[in-house]
Ligand SMILES: C=C(O[C@@H]1C=C(C(=O)O)C=C[C@H]1O)C(=O)O
């Protein structure tokens with residue numbers, strides 16, 4: 001729209017920025033450009049601002065919003081370009097709204113002190129008293145979410161509505177007056193002569209009431225009035241400041257074709273090889289009879305070879321509707337990615353690398369892969385998976401997507417940071433309909449579907465009777481966090497939060513257990529998996545064994561937490577869990593659901609959950625744009641086998657990039673281009689609001705890693721702090737995600753928690769991560785106990801089943 005307002009949003013690497021952008025776009029229909037506060041076009045790497053360039057750039061905007069962020073406004077590295085706004089000469093002046101860190105920077109610049117709150121307020125909702133004037137005109141009772149450790153101190157002890165001698169140019173507009181622990185906290189102000197306003201609270205938070213959000217449109221009226229009375233008009237395109245070109249990715253010469261970075265085949269042993277899949281899925285649906293996911297795996301002789309199983313072994317909960325057995329064949333293609341080197345590898349069925357390349361952005365590759373590989377689903381909607389990529393994405397791969405160099409471990413690393421197998425044959429259990437779907441997207445594979453359906457149509461009592469385990473071999477604990485050290489780490493997290501560097505930190509640690517004897521004996525991982533699923537039936541249990549005996553890995557997961565799913569129609573859903581209560585108290589009492597409801601009323605638990613809900617809204621807004629994100633469940637209590645959890649649900653909508661019809665081919669067997677090498681960085685694209693560009697499930701996935709519930713907020717700074725507090729120990733597969741991307745256009749991933757993993761070459765050692773969200777309201781000993789409670793859920797798999 002030619003006459004829609006054009007705003008600049010300066011982001012300080014916050015995890016709520018896209019929510020503010022969405023609010024601006026909804027409230028004032030603005031066209032918004034986002035830059036980081038250290039945009040290298042306007043700031044040198046030593047931190048000096050190129051004022052001349054920046055001022056020319058600002059001419060093309062009607063107004064600016066300086067957003068929230070980690071850190072302290074008195075530190076120029078934390079606010080960057082924001083400080084340049086307050087000194088703009090008269091002829092360059094334009095209206096600015098500072099939010100939280102932006103507000104604190106405004107106050108500090110014009111003489112106020114910025115101090116620590118006695119009790120930081122993160123995810124806390126309080127009443128805000130205001131003047132009903134200016135940006136609060138027509139605003140009634142404001143209830144607002146706070147995310148701050150610091151506050152603007154004007155130099156008075158009592159609240160007041162007039163400027164003070166200490167900062168004569170600052171007019172207070174709003175306060176929190178009923179905070180017994182902190183005293184009065186300034187919530188909004190304006191500059192008396194310049195067009196600068198600021199608010200401390202977060203108008204965009206899901207828990208700020210609509211009255212609190214009204215200040216956005218009010219500010220825009222004030223800003224417009226100022227522009228009109230000062231005859232300021234933006235100048236469209238005063239000078240082009242296009243983002244710096246990315247260096248072209250390094251592409252080997254021998255890929256043939258050469259047409260716009262898209263080789264159409266993979267060379268195998270020097271010869272071009274093609275990738276055969278059927279253009280439509282072939283499937284048969286059967287009655288479940290007495291089969292369970294595990295007995296079916298055994299009947300298919302799949303459990304003693306490479307295999308990926310995603311099992312909803314707790315079908316009582318809403319999310320546990322389907323289970324998927326993904327069979328790994330002798331010719332199953334695998335894709336691996338190493339975050340530290342950015343190396344992408346395609347491997348054949350024997351796990352030999354047939355192609356490798358350093359890529360600029362692995363996600364652009366996966367996006368192209370899924371687009372090119374779409375298959376028409378004849379019976380669309382029957383089951384959510386027809387075939388496609390199944391595997392995991394490590395926490396470190398997630399760090400890579402947000403521009404953090406992953407730590408590497410002195411005691412070895414898992415085999416890669418991303419590993420997917422392209423599954424063509426699968427068996428899906430639909431637990432609600434009590435049906436099994438046997439299907440293949442392999443070329444000319446109808447025969448296998450027929451035979452397998454025949455096998456699973458009849459119940460063979462030998463294979464179907466559950467086989468129970470012998471007592472597990474002895475295990476010794478190789479590493480376990482020391483309680484005192486863990487408590488000290490909790491305190492370090494809290495110190496960072498008090499200093500304003502984070503709002504919440506999800507601290508984790510690991511335990512390493514070693515078995516006597518070899519892990520591959522008697523297929524111990526499968527035994528452990530069955531034991532774990534028996535003792536701790538979770539909606540997102542998973543068994544993964546990939547790779548040959550000496551170079552592969554195993555993951556056993558009993559996760560209660562869905563990370564992200566998207567369906568073929570383009571709706572996605574995220575279900576963060578934050579808030580954990582053990583069902584049995586230390587004195588052996590069993591807690592009821594009503595006890596849990598009571599417990600989860602506590603401001604601490606709700607604050608932790610709220611912060612992650614807002615963070616995920618930001619991640620989704622970043623991928624999908626304003627108007628496409630909705631919170632459909634806010635802090636519901638859910639019951640699991642050993643714990644109660646506080647769960648929220650956030651949904652998003654995107655238009656599918658490729659319509660299914662386009663993917664239907666007339667030939668029954670199709671040769672598909674397998675590889676596309678990215679020419680642009682997704683990370684940079686993702687900064688801009690997604691109104692024009694159609695997103696895909698892969699975009700949403702890439703914009704949301706690493707999972708917010710495992711990091712804390714704001715994500716980037718929190719991950720950096722955690723890296724250092726956790727001693728630069730990589731989290732590996734724990735804290736990452738696992739799941740599938742389906743050829744029909746859907747996908748689903750769970751968070752890898754309450755799980756264990758090992759890899760060949762690391763003997764019989766199992767790695768188990770556990771942790772929890774730390775805020776300033778946490779008690780260090782309670783945090784330690786919570787971490788142990790979560791770890792115990794994973795350790796249940798080491799408990800033999802007794803019958
Ligand atoms: C860190 C873990 O869990 C995460 C932290 C939670 C919490 O702080 O309440 C809950 C679920 C997970 O998002 C873990 O299980 O190890």
Ligand SMILES: NC(=O)CC[C@H](N)C(=O)O
Pocket residue numbers: 067068069070071072099100101102104147148149150151499500501
């Ligand atoms: N949300 C924010 O912008 C926080 C600002 C600042 N880092 C504080 O903690 O007070």
